Amino acid sequence: MIDVREPFEWLDGHIEGALHLPMMESLTRRDRVPLDRPKAVLCAGGLRSSTVISALKRHGIQHWYNVTGGMTAWVKSGYPVAGSTTLEPPPPPPPDRTTLDCRGLDCPLPVVKLGKAIKTVPPGAAIELLATDPGSVVDLEAFEKQSGHRIVERGESAGVFRFVVQRTK
Amino acid sequence: MGRSLSAQYTVLFGRPWPVWGSAILVATLNVFLFTFDRPWTASDGMRNWGDWVLTGLGVVRRADLLAPWLYSGSLLNAGVLLGGLVAALLAREFAVRVPPRGELLKGGCGGLLMGVGAVLAFGCNIGGFFSATSALSLAGLGMMLGLGAGAFLGLRYLVWETEHRPEWSGGTGRVYLASSAAGPSRQPWVGALLLIVLLATPFVYSRGGYVAQGVFLLFGVAFGVIFQRSRFCLVRAFREPFMTGDAEHTRAAALALVISTVGFAILKFTDLKDKGEWVFPAAGAGALGGGLVFGVGMTLAGGCGAGSIWRAGEGQVKLWAAIACFALGGSLARLVAAQTGVLRELGAAVFLPSAIGWGPALGLVVLVMAAWALGATWNEEHRRFSAL
DSSP states (O other): EOOHHHHHHHHOOOOOOOOOOOOOTTTOOOOOOGGSSSSEESSSHHHHHHOOOHHHHHTTOOOEOOOTTTTHHHHHTTTTBTTTTTTOOOOOOOEEEEEEEETTOOTTTHHHHHOOOOOOOOTOEEEEEEEOOOOOHHHHHHHHHHHEEEEEEEEEEEEEEEEEEEOOO | OHHHHHHHHHIIIIIIOOOOHHHHHHHHHHHHHHTTOOOOOOOHHHHHHHHHHHHHHSOOTTOOOTTTTOOHHHHHHHHHHHHHHHHHHHHTTTOOOEOHHHHHHHHHHHHHHHHHHHHHHHHHHIOOOOOOOTTHHHHHHHHHHHHHEEEEEEEOOOOOOOOOGGGGOOOOOOOOOOOOOOOOOOOOHHHHHHHHHHHHHHHHHTTTTHHHHHHHHHHHHHHHHHHHHHOOHHHHHHGGGGOOOOOHHHHHHHHHHHHHHHHHHHHHHTTTOTTTTTTTTTTTHHHHHHHHHHHHHHHHHHHHHHHHHHHHHBBBHHHHHHHHHHHHHHHHHHHHHHHGGGGGSSSSSOOOOHHHOOHHHHHHHHHHHHHHHHHHHHHHHSSSSSSO
């Protein structure tokens, strides 16, 4: 049994003996999924679990069952629910982060600099980019689409745009 | 009612407009503007500002100089600037963004190159390429080649600078007057107020008998708002295939060119407009060389003839430097070119339908645009020409 809900949902109650693998980590940490046994996947209702199954199937992992109705149906049927006794180990610390300060630089410089900088970090590591040009938002999106590297975080405060871009390959 | 209004506001100013939709709007507006009086360009308005400053300083004497608040090109530019400002305020994106000193210098150099390039090509990338191609002038297609080469060279320079002289763009920029991410902001209210004032200007102008002038200003405002909200950008159309490879803006620009060309062709074919309008004697060295110089300039400055103006309106100080140098440099370059006689040596005025017939002329423009869009789309996948 694999539970793909978020940590806060897991803490609210889960099935004894289930493996907790939140949806967003299901691809990056798919090495935790046993290959030899059939697996039942569960979320709150059944949507996220089916998404995870189709994503992992594309990585060649077979033998899946989707728990229709999810945790909601499980609780309704009166099956036992375990509390927050078996906590997941804390998530690994965030990878080393380099900050690229492009405040004050206009398009296309932030992306040119990012394109150079991302080649200097190992795959999986991330670069934090600060920029003030609103054009950098579209630039970064074009960069993500074309380069395949991933924008894992984005935000804006007081006119400064902040992106965290992860090198994927 | 309140909920529908707020939903509309979010659609218009909460998220960016689709690029291709905005390209269609820009092309259509350009046809409207030509129908009304003249096509769109940024460089003659810039030069008007430069001439005006230089006349005020006593450097040149021009008896025929129109005041900036009466000249159509200058009013279009003022409109684009104010439109960019209004849209940025309404979207809470306005902020005075001061770049490091090296960037300011680059903006100035870019502006200067754009000023010179626009004189050689008889227009910036808007007037000399976008509107000239629409007017079926061969010079427009010539400038397109120049702009592409210029954008490529400009980008190579920027990549070189980032690798070998990173300190030139070092130092931290500063941001003033930005709206905070959360919580209420005064920006939309100021923007709405400014928009109302702008909408009232034609009435003010009409009292002095200058109705058209007010309309030019509003055309500019519309261009400014569309560009700011969509960030549709002709620099990006030329540069991006060489950079990340993304071709969205290239396809949008090609679409805009085709629509605008069809509109202009109808106006000229039906004799509603003179066939020679916006066909300048630049087909030759002028369009190619001017396009090249302009292309380098717009890549360095981070904004083209139109982009510099609306981006200046949203508070980017680097583009303020670009505009100042564009205006003064263009004005001086034009003076020198006129006095040395260079202005008459730049090329031929070729109206394509007179040379090859209406059908082939239209077909040529469509074919060139289709090839541009297709080539960029192919490269999007293969990234054969992309530096990043």
